Amino acid sequence: MSKKKKLIPELRFPQFVKEGEWEYLNGNELFEPISNRNHNSDLPILAVTQEQGAIPRELIDYHVSVSDKSIESYKVVEVGDFIISLRSFQGGIEYSNYLGLCSPAYIVLRKKLDVPNDFYRHYFKSFPFIQDLNKNLEGIRDGKMISYKQFSDILIPKPKKQEQQKIASCLSSLDELITAHSDKLETLAAYKKGLMQNLFPQEGQKVPNYRFPEFEKDGKWIKASLGDYYKNLSTGMTPSRQKPEYFNGKIPWITSGELNYNTITKTREYITEEAVKDTNLRIYPPGTLFIAITGLEAPGTRGKCGLNGVEATTNQSCMAFKENSVIDTLFLFHWYMNFSEELYRYSQGTKQQSFNNSIVERFEIVHPSKKEQRKIAFCLSAVDELITAQAEKIEQLQQHKRGLMQGLFPKIEN
Known part of the structure; x- marks a missing residue:
């Protein structure tokens, strides 16, 4: 058993203030590597991304052809597994919400203890963890991977289960809010695209599908x-x-x-x-x-x-x-x-x-006439303002989450 280290986070929920220090364990005490290749190549192939974690390739714009023979060597990833990818030293360790297959180049991690998945899903993407991940990892570059041995040497927090669940619930709720605002941003962008298609004549046409009432009798553009x-x-x-x-x-x-x-x-x-x-x-x-x-x-x-x-x-x-x-x-x-x-x-x-x-x-x-041009331009600019404000709101929420994570997760000093 490795030497244990204890720390206290900067931010803590009131009910846990008197709980004392967090316990830290080495990575190999909490997670083990899994190399299950027992499959019939009938599971979806997962793309391991920094933005969305492990996700089926068909759900994103990811087009890489893989031979049937190659897929035989792919590893099975279960829901709740974590994956050390080629760029983990930059963006942390990825989480999978899907049952699927990943390239044998990746290291699949599975928890050994009864701990909440969401707590580590957030912690493995936090700035304190990424800093720890990069300590003593000289020579890591694109195309190289952090080994399980190197992961094993990293100290990882293990607070009491109730506190883990509280932190995970807080950050997951914030994620849901960010997702809702991101969906709204996509809706606004789609609305503007449709508006432009109707306010401007289509190719070969000289009259748009939609025209403001005061310009309906102005003739062709x-x-x-x-x-x-x-x-x-x-x-x-x-x-x-x-x-x-x-x-x-x-x-x-x-x-x-x-x-x-x-x-x-x-x-x-x-x-x-x-x-x-x-x-x-x-x-x-x-x-x-x-x-x-x-x-x-x-x-x-x-x-x-x-x-x-x-x-x-x-x-x-x-x-x-x-x-x-x-x-x-x-x-x-x-x-x-x-x-x-x-x-x-x-x-x-x-x-x-x-x-x-x-x-x-x-x-x-x-x-059209300059007067109609200005009417169209002001209309589209008003939608642009909504899109900009929505994008800024998302950035503010993301910054809030980053700051919250730095306070909720203690930083191990050198």
């Missing part, structure tokens, strides 16, 4: 090319990095990596007035649309767009579209998000690694 309304589209540039005085200024400087169908109010870098003057950079008013014209490599930035929420300048990888008398920039932003995939046709099959004026000016747009 106008089909044109962006070049009909935008000539000699401008880009920015990068001030010389050899002159430190050009940077750490107060003027927002937008780069293509910051464009992600968003409104930008803060930039990664700010430049000085001297940099703007010496490099003849333009300052664009709020509401200017920027499209990334370079970046094919994954994750790829070319074609992504964004609006500036404040006065800003940009680098040579962004093309700027300012408001004009015909096209409302906010409308153009939403229209572009809806049809950007189709716009790639204009550059496919060429060796052109970036968009340029001649390519962008050929992009086709169908638009």
Whole structure:
């Protein structure tokens, strides 16, 4: 039996304050490795993910072909098992809610004692545990795995069963709340997608499926090319990095990596007035649309767009579209998000690694009067605000959970 270690968590439910220290055991005292290959290859193959744990591949976008012969060597995973994956040193140990098969490359762990699964499901994804997992694990990189021996050397908490259940119930309830808000976010995103499909004419059409009542008698939308309304589209540039005085200024400087169908109010870098003057950079008013014209490599930035929420300048990888008398920039932003995939046709099959004026000016747009454009743009922007607020709410809940876990689970000091 290994040496026991005892600690007290920073946060504790009132009924357990007088319970004293937690007991800690080595990993091999709580869990054992399981290598059950007794199956007929008729169970679902599980993908081991950091976000959803072990989950059947058909439930997620995971397409890896495996031969029947290979599946024979796969291990059986039962509901309640834990799995040490290739990336456990980054994201903790995964839990399975499914009966299925996993690659023999993984280590399947099963509890040896009568302890609640959910307590360890949360603990094995906590920051304190991941820190412990990485202690003395030199040389661990992608493609390598934490061994059962290394797991066995880690001290793992074993508070009394009632306290384990209370902690697990608290964190699981928070998970359910996060899931409910995530479902709402998906519903809002789907609603916006459907709204865009109805507010913009479909391919080959000049009238949308849905039109605001005051515009029903306005006739067909106008089909044109962006070049009909935008000539000699401008880009920015990068001030010389050899002159430190050009940077750490107060003027927002937008780069293509910051464009992600968003409104930008803060930039990664700010430049000085001297940099703007010496490099003849333009300052664009709020509401200017920027499209990334370079970046094919994954994750790829070319074609992504964004609006500036404040006065800003940009680098040579962004093309700027300012408001004009015909096209409302906010409308153009939403229209572009809806049809950007189709716009790639204009550059496919060429060796052109970036968009340029001649390519962008050929992009086709169908638009109504500017007044109707603004009505559509404001409607879609209102939904965007709901989506942004919902995403922020989820992030706040996730941050709350991370902080709660750090308080509920003691950290073993070196």
